[in-house]
Amino acid sequence: MNHCTSTIAKAGGLLLWGLASCGGPDEAPIVGFGINLAGAEFGAHERDFSNENPGDHGQEYLFPRKETMAYFASRGLRIVRLPILWERLQPILGAGLDQAYTGRVLEQLDTAAFYGCKVVLDLHNHGRYRVSDRGRAHEFVLGEPQDGAQGLRSEHLSDLWLRLGSHVREHPALMAYGLMNEPHDMGRANWHETSNQVVRALRSAEDRTWVWVAGDEWSKAHEWLQYNPESPWIEDPIGHTAYEAHLYFDRDGSGRYQLTFEEELRTDPNLLSRGSERLDPFAQWCKRGGVPGVIGEFGVPWFERRWLPVLDRFLDQAKQEKMTAVAWAGGDWWGEYPLSLQPRNDQDVGPLAAILRAAPRQPLSGSLRVGAPAVQSAGSATFPGQ
Secondary structure (H helix, E strand, O other): OOOOHHHHHHHHEEEOOOOOOOOOOOOOOEEEHHHHHHHHOOOOOOOOOEOOOOOOOOEEOOOOOOOHHHHHHOOOOEEEEEEHHHHHOOOOOOOOOOHHHHHHHHHHHHHHHHHHEEEEEEOOOOOOOEEEEEOEEEEEEEEOOOOOOOOEOOHHHHHHHHHHHHHHOOOOHHHHHHHOOOOOOOOOHHHHHHHHHHHHHHHHOOOOOOOEEEOOOOHHHHHHHHHHOOOOOOOOOOOOOEEEEEEOOOOOOOOOOOOOHHHHHHHHOOOOOOHHHHHHHHHHHHHHHHEEEEEEEEOOOOOHHHHHHHHHHHHHHHHHHHOOOEEEEEOOOOOOOOOOOOHHHHHHHHHHHHHHHHHHEEEEOOOOOOOOOOOOOOOOOOOOOO
């Protein structure tokens, strides 16, 4: 019995309806529902955040606790998308990785392996990198030409992933690289050309890890055809690229849910079908191109049960499309954040319960008994769509 199979066998049932493989570099991608575990990317929207002022662990940001991953693994969610930040990983572009932050990433992978989880490392930078310029934060857009300055180039992102890959690519818990979360407002930059160059650099270095490539302009599934090419744009010689879209059910698809459910329903009598309808353009695009598609983020407010039928229809559609979908979000610092999937009063919140109903467990030998982690106070939380 190999390491990956042994770990999974110890941990209990997988919440997967497709391929329950270990997801190695030459295997088909795992298909199922998963969970984002946020916290390591918090604090990036502070005005003074930069590569020289990345914040302190436990103060401005926090990697998920072992108990948090254990809780969601015990519920069957074993696909974990882990948001991380470029500036904390690599404080100097083109130079070595930060030892402490990289060490915490490796600790997360070790914890995931123990609980039978697979991890997508999500670079949660929105197509940007913030540097300190004489004490003030300056934001560079990836691939945007600079007049007389070096700028932020595709080679920088390739360098980051090659350096990180040298530490993680052989780890049994690694599922994929999330190349860049939600690029948007890219100016004169061409995200599609940049992402293609980065994947080609990885393959040239013989890195066979699966890569999740997000769509442009917030990666919204229902606007996929508006902001992305008519056909898949990554030239991957080994075909280990999946395309990542995000899907929220509020009017603008931002995940902020600024309108009440009643207000949403008044403006859209077909609201119950909104999730499945928004998934369809992206799903059809993937089918025509013959490529895997994934939903890297989705979610509804935990306190508003009237959103649950909308979520249910989306989950059924994702299941029919055999498309991996990763819920936003678990994590220890969410507090009262509307999309938090942390347990309350030792009970699953409604959206999590809906996900568990949509994909019944496939029993494996062994069991996992853990206590639910307590919900802690919110830190410097970021929100999807920001």
